[in-house]
Amino acid sequence: MTLRLTAVALALALAAPAITVAEVGGEAQFLETCAACHQPSGQGIKGAFPALAGDAFVVGDPQAVTATVLNGRGGMPAWKVDLNDSQIAAAITYIRSAWGNKASPVTEAMVAAERAKSAPTTARGAQAH
Numbered sequence: 001m002t003l004r005l006t007a008v009a010l011a012l013a014l015a016a017p018a019i020t021v022a023e024v025g026g027e028a029q030f031l032e033t034c035a036a037c038h039q040p041s042g043q044g045i046k047g048a049f050p051a052l053a054g055d056a057f058v059v060g061d062p063q064a065v066t067a068t069v070l071n072g073r074g075g076m077p078a079w080k081v082d083l084n085d086s087q088i089a090a091a092i093t094y095i096r097s098a099w100g101n102k103a104s105p106v107t108e109a110m111v112a113a114e115r116a117k118s119a120p121t122t123a124r125g126a127q128a129h
């Protein structure tokens, strides 16, 4: 038991410096908020939810992907109210690097910048009440 805990602590200590904040929990974030529709495999459900695996849009312009996730589109809800910048960055970084996708990470700062462009009432701290 002690040995196992030590091994876990060691693994965490070794892993920590190598990963950025945005990547921590990216998979967990995806599974919690996105996988119900897009599926854990990223394959989506044909005719209802688009596949994110091997999807040109997902691995394309990071700003466009971020804006889509923040603001929603078609049958997808907007995530800007429920998720903070870090959570959105983590989910997007995950979908851009999972299932064989190979695209650059999206940082919290990029999400914040994209969020600032959307309707003022949804920007954090901008609400009058």
Ligand code: HEC
Pocket: 030, 033, 034, 035, 036, 037, 038, 048, 049, 050, 052, 055, 057, 058, 065, 068, 069, 073, 074, 075, 076, 077, 079, 091, 092, 095
């Ligand atoms: C309730 C179901 C649902 C959930 C949950 C959901 N999506 Fe979607 N998503 C959709 C649908 C439907 C579309 C297609 C929208 C359209 O008609 O253009 C979509 C489209 C997308 C696209 C654009 C794909 C493309 O090729 O244009 C991205 C990126 C995306 N979702 C990411 C996410 C992420 C990240 C999450 C979790 C934070 C998430 N989605 C959660 C239903 C969902």
